[in-house]
Amino acid sequence: MIDSLIRKLESAVALSHASRQTLQDLCSKTRQVEARRYILREGDAPHGVPVVLSGWAARYKLLAGGSRQITAFLIPGDHCDRDMALLHEIDHSIMALAPCQIAYIPSERLKEATEADPDLARAFAWCTLVDEAILRAWVVNVGRREGYERLAHLMCEMHMRMSILDLVEKDRFGAEHLDFPVTQEELADTVGLTPVHTNRVLQRLRSEGVIRFGNRRLTIFDVKALRQIAGFSPNYLHVQRTATPAERVLELA
């Protein structure tokens, strides 16, 4: 069940068998979280570091007016910052979009593990750097692209991240399929648009034959075209070891 976590970490750092075993141990106690349930809640004091082992979740903030902005999608292997416990109070919430299997690693155990294992320490530090890079890319996306390109960019990113986890299927016609269990409303809250307008942009992307979206899945008929539309460059994801399934995806760039 921690395959994705290992795949993600290994896109940056080669891990020994012992390191993997440590991860296994850290994530031994898991909890099933239903869709629409909290994984973390604004105002909470942090207790353990949540790790998504399967499913999809979203990090978001609510505004006074009731609107919501999603600031991250958490897919398998994604987790909160290792030092989260330093904060007295969480400033955002995390909610399951699809049923999730979550491990909550006690902060102390994670600290001990990374202090004892330099590879793990590097791997987790790398995760923090990439999470920040993704956040910067999202600021750019929302700030400087219009809806059409914006949605395309988000899809390119998720496609790439899922590829690293080897969670993308490719059929013999060249189309690529991945889970994307997100409603149009949630998509809208992610890219900073209205559900209505998001719907219209999706229709455009569909009518142009670039994607299909619905039924909790995304099909990309033409990855190159989508990346063209988005102006997508995968460099910010900092995949450093090309011996992963992401290889063939990187080469598209």
Added chain:
Amino acid sequence: MIDSLIRKLESAVALSHASRQTLQDLCSKTRQVEARRYILREGDAPHGVPVVLSGWAARYKLLAGGSRQITAFLIPGDHCDRDMALLHEIDHSIMALAPCQIAYIPSERLKEATEADPDLARAFAWCTLVDEAILRAWVVNVGRREGYERLAHLMCEMHMRMSILDLVEKDRFGAEHLDFPVTQEELADTVGLTPVHTNRVLQRLRSEGVIRFGNRRLTIFDVKALRQIAGFSPNYLHVQRTATPAERVLELA
């Protein structure tokens, strides 16, 4: 010259005299960077960790079409991630907006220092968490607020962050003054608007008597009103020790 860095870190963690001395040593070699010059450049391999000791800088990304999105303002005490060296290549640039005094801490020395001094380690880890929180707040700002509130929110944040550094002057009429050496074009690239529209929003804020902006300075006549407009809540900055100058600012919330 490292007062700001110390003030910033101490808003989270009390530092011993020895810790402060370590910081002093780490930042001993400084470099003056003129306005509009690079501090870090996309595509570079990271060498040292830049720390802003004085001045203003901006982290940004350029898009294919030539547009720019600023993803962070770096004010005194701000710095890049301590583990930056783990990345092979930087995915964004940092440029001085005003003349800056910069220390480039060699990654190894910073690593040694934080391994030897748990307080420093905690302080730097806290910085990373706050940087991420700010980034999330920017995604929300650009994604879910309109220009008027968006600019107000940015000003509230910078006001707060400058307060922590004790860099805000308060006159006897209640107005608060802070350096804000940013052109309207740079402001526009920060909040995801056009320079023209940014100008119009600024005029509105001025005409309403909330702020004055220009001449490299921002004057806030009515902090409460500005926060009201912005829907600003300072919780995401995670100021944990109220014995700082930020105290009176927090109390406004």
Added chain:
DNA sequence: CGGGGTGTTGAAGCCTGTCAACAATTGTGG
């Protein structure tokens, strides 16, 4: 079969972008 969540569509209007010209300010060199 019914109901709630989700997706789709149309019309109207606002926020924001674009283009283009001009004013004000800053900086520089003579």
Added chain:
DNA sequence: CCACAATTGTTGACAGGCTTCAACACCCCG
């Protein structure tokens, strides 16, 4: 110290992206 150039700020008219509101279609689930 002034004159000129370059940058920055300001304004108007117009267009376009996006929002809002509201109604309706669809689909999954009990």
